[in-house]
Amino acid sequence: MTLRAKVGRLAVMTRRRGTLRQAFERLGPGPGAKLRCAVETPCADNRLLEETVRERTAALEAANAKLSSSLEQLHATQTQLLFADRLIALGRIAAGVGHEINNPLAFILSNLEYIHQELQQKERLSEQDRQEILEALAETRDGAERIRLIVRDLQTLSRAEDVGSGPAELAAVVRTAAKMAMHELRHRARLVVECEGVPPVQGNGSRLGQVFLNLLLNAAQSISPGNAEGNEVRVVARPGEPGHVLVEVRDTGCGIAPEHRERIFDPFFTTKPLGVGTGLGLAVCHGIVTSLGGTLTMESTPGRGSVFRVILPVAGAFVQAQRSQADWT
Template identity: 80%
Template sequence: MAAVARRRGTLRRAFDSVQTPTGRPRPRDTAPLEETVRERTAELEAANAKLSRSLEQLRATQAQLLFADRLIALGRIAAGVGHEINNPLAFILSNLEYIHQELQQKAELSEQERQEVLEALAETRDGAERIRLIVRDLQTLSRAEDVGTGPSDLAAVLRTAAKMAMHELRNRSRLVVECEGLPPVQGNGARLGQVFLNLLLNAAQAIAPGRVEDNLVRVVARNSGTGRVEVEVSDTGCGISPEHRERIFDPFFTTKPLGVGTGLGLAVCHGIVTSLGGTMTVDSEPGQGSTFRVTLPVAGAFAQPSRSQADAAA
């Protein structure tokens, strides 16, 4: 019994030690908890300040990257424009050299020689017009521009573009042009020349130099019979992968090395063709070459009916 009494006394004293005079449980000491809260709050404030500084640095770095990317884009544009100018410029210089030799070596020209000189002069003028339009082509990406809807001789446009592209093609591939019996199409001849010259230059650059007889670039134009003319520009080059084919007409997208392409050529061409009411598509497989198809409305087919005609039809 004495042992039981001692145990009860020990339990009683332990219970009394945690009771207040009113009989309620004695409150725990809150000082350690408050200190912990203060420490955690200070840590969070320091982390937040560090995060804010990192965010500011990230914004500054992003601004620098955007500026650097803009400079790279400008450099690519400059390189691409220089590359495109070199092609018609070489064509012009070659014609001028021929004309100079003909006039210097011969006091009088036969009728045939005279016609050849006049033809060379006309081609040289077309090349100069091509150079003049290169800079203007960049503007078509930023604003709508009237590219002209007057009738044009598409066969003459294709033959001129083929002659100007021979500077790139002669060491890479044979060139076949089939464009007889075509009706006039809507569009400015110089702008249409820009489209097909770009397609021919791209076809040439898709073929490695040195195997001319093994490769072919073919231009076939035909009247589709539905008020449109279809032109196919095909090559036996390296082809285009599916993931690149989806973006081929996007501005500034290019798979060419720096200084060779700007990603503007096909985007500009697509804009010119669609503004005339035409279409531009591509079929290509890696290692199987590419075929670009351009459809253009026949002269008169693109003309919009007058309001009175539209009202009468309604």
């Protein structure tokens, strides 16, 4: 075959190859291209998914940090409100406590003066003089003990930090709160306390004392002074639903208007005149009782008085004892 014939043959074959390539391109991607797409597409989807997960994780971490900061601020605010209410309560009873301390101080000083004079004037004491001096010393000791108890009650109420939660003797807590509120009660109503015979409740004596002091002071201030024999504030504790103790604080005061009942536990809401009430007392009481696993509710009839009901859980060990006793019976 001549050289010219060979060149012509190669040209024909080149044209055929170009035509076949164009035909395949018109038919679409071949099997190799499809395989490459099948491999590359999941990789791109995985990268997109990983990026989305990283973005969502970062957003959740930021939201969690913001929530933790908000919870810390709420806890700090709650602690400040609790202490502020204690200070307010102490301010409300300061005049009465001063009166309570002045009474025993007066006869302590009087008795000490009497004893001093007797010992100076008489070299030898008769049996009668000796007995009188011993009685004066006993009264002086009782007066000093009374002052010590008042100061202890003030220290218990004014603690800024809680000392833990455990079994609390309800009767002792109510008696302490009643002594602190007596300066408000004595000229307004008779106080009746029936809290004996109930099991210890789960809580903190200081915080529960703050609750009952507020309830007693509110009950007293709902009654106008001057008719103590005609009015009554009654505190009664009895077993409630299983594992709980119910405490009722009833008064014969002016009651609460219907339009105010839904807001009675709202912070800073008060029906008292400016400078008399801050609106913190009942809100703090509600928060304390709720934090201890209990409930605080209220019923009131205008002109006939109010009743506040506190339900508290019985201390854990005593719940088990009650259940065991029930099983045996």
